[in-house]
Amino acid sequence: GPHNKGSISAIASDFRAIRNTPQDNSPLQIFVKAKRKINDIFGEIEDYVKDAIDYMHVVEKELSILNAEEVKQMETFVNKVHGIRDVLARDHMKVAFFGRTSNGKSSVINAMLRDKVLPSGIGHTTNCFLQVEGSPADEPYLVLEGSDEHCAVESVGQLAHALCKEKLNESQLVRVFWPRNRCVLLRDDVVFVDSPGVDVSPNLDEWIDKHCLDADVFVLVANAESTLMVTEKNFFHKVSTKLSKPNIFILNNRWDASATEPEFLDQVRRQHLERGIDFLVKELKVCTPKEADERIFFISAKEALIARLAEKGFGSSNSLAEGFQNRYFEFEDFERKFEECISKSAVKTKFEQHSQRGKYISNELRNILDKLYHDAQLLKEEKLKQRKDLNDKINFTEQQLMLITQDMKQKIHDMVDDVGQ
Ligand code: GDP
Numbered sequence: 001g002p003h004n005k006g007s008i009s010a011i012a013s014d015f016r017a018i019r020n021t022p023q024d025n026s027p028l029q030i031f032v033k034a035k036r037k038i039n040d041i042f043g044e045i046e047d048y049v050k051d052a053i054d055y056m057h058v059v060e061k062e063l064s065i066l067n068a069e070e071v072k073q074m075e076t077f078v079n080k081v082h083g084i085r086d087v088l089a090r091d092h093m094k095v096a097f098f099g100r101t102s103n104g105k106s107s108v109i110n111a112m113l114r115d116k117v118l119p120s121g122i123g124h125t126t127n128c129f130l131q132v133e134g135s136p137a138d139e140p141y142l143v144l145e146g147s148d149e150h151c152a153v154e155s156v157g158q159l160a161h162a163l164c165k166e167k168l169n170e171s172q173l174v175r176v177f178w179p180r181n182r183c184v185l186l187r188d189d190v191v192f193v194d195s196p197g198v199d200v201s202p203n204l205d206e207w208i209d210k211h212c213l214d215a216d217v218f219v220l221v222a223n224a225e226s227t228l229m230v231t232e233k234n235f236f237h238k239v240s241t242k243l244s245k246p247n248i249f250i251l252n253n254r255w256d257a258s259a260t261e262p263e264f265l266d267q268v269r270r271q272h273l274e275r276g277i278d279f280l281v282k283e284l285k286v287c288t289p290k291e292a293d294e295r296i297f298f299i300s301a302k303e304a305l306i307a308r309l310a311e312k313g314f315g316s317s318n319s320l321a322e323g324f325q326n327r328y329f330e331f332e333d334f335e336r337k338f339e340e341c342i343s344k345s346a347v348k349t350k351f352e353q354h355s356q357r358g359k360y361i362s363n364e365l366r367n368i369l370d371k372l373y374h375d376a377q378l379l380k381e382e383k384l385k386q387r388k389d390l391n392d393k394i395n396f397t398e399q400q401l402m403l404i405t406q407d408m409k410q411k412i413h414d415m416v417d418d419v420g421q
Helices: 002-020 028-062 068-090 105-113 156-165 204-212 230-242 255-260 262-283 289-293 301-311 324-420
Strands: 093-098 129-135 141-144 173-179 190-194 217-223 248-253 296-298
Touching (some): 028 324, 093 105, 093 230, 105 190, 105 217, 105 248, 105 301, 129 204, 204 230, 217 230, 217 324, 230 262, 248 262, 248 324, 255 262, 262 296, 301 324
Parallel strands (some): 093 190, 129 173, 217 248
Antiparallel strands (some): 129 190, 141 173
């Protein structure tokens, strides 16, 4: 009947709405919404400041209760608010990936981006820092450090070639601008940083100072086929001396290799987990055992990428090893926990300062306007008092006049009487 038809089309439209906005229940929305909100608030503050300045100019011209200093101070707030809004527009969530060469850093990033964005594999060792960020352009391009030139890259191969061609210092940063509309994470302002292997560099301090101080989350991509190496641990020891309680995830990658030895699976997993928790809790002291348990995952980035590309019609996922489903769920679990962590951390670190400064500006704004109001009130009272003094004088004169005239009348009366007698 018509009722049925109605509800089916309602369900269909609900379904479409859900499908079209799969990102809206993502924890990243915490950051996205907070950013929008704080930007709106600064927009309002900017309007208030401008209104106040217009008003002050009028008062300055017509009354003498304002000095130029106060107007000037108010005008500096416009620049301050503009500055904050500029920084705000560039604020993003940043995740940095570290680990030994070939552990699968680029593969993890590609799997998260659901596309072959970064070159990975033999001969494609990342030999500099690569930052992937969203861009409004339809085509990807890259920008080398110290240059403004947009180099078009149509494919991963080209990107790899472009990177090999340039003589790059390993601490240098190459920014890859990838179309926002190709990936939800980029659209929601997550920026990915891939690093050269921690095993190849003596410049870890420089790396941290240059690339890590503003990172919200660190991901250690470890190899599940071996234990954590001293070089990997040392790097994070350095990080945690420079940053207070960094958010660190540990991915035991290449977990698909364990499928060939199922008899050791649980044992190996338990051992990696124990050691990972010890590292985060006892060595680095960055979290509690319970938190650490939510920060360590066993995944296969290679499989996750294959599955996601197959979903989009590129290649096939038929050859994935035994236990793939579990590893894939765990990869999704990691992504969810990661999104929660990064958006909360970024809101706190990026917006707390802005909101302090916003509070300061609106307090100053209020103080200036309060003083202006107070001075205007005084002026009004002064004027009223002046008017009252004047009235008193007039009343007195009138009274005097009356008395005098009465007196005169009396005197005339008496005079007439006198004359009459
Ligand atoms: P990076 O140097 O840390 O960026 O490592 P890459 O992402 O370039 O990976 C190095 C090689 O390991 C590539 O050939 C990947 O295909 C392979 N690889 C990455 N992740 C996995 C995985 O989970 N399982 C397996 N079997 N191979 C992987």
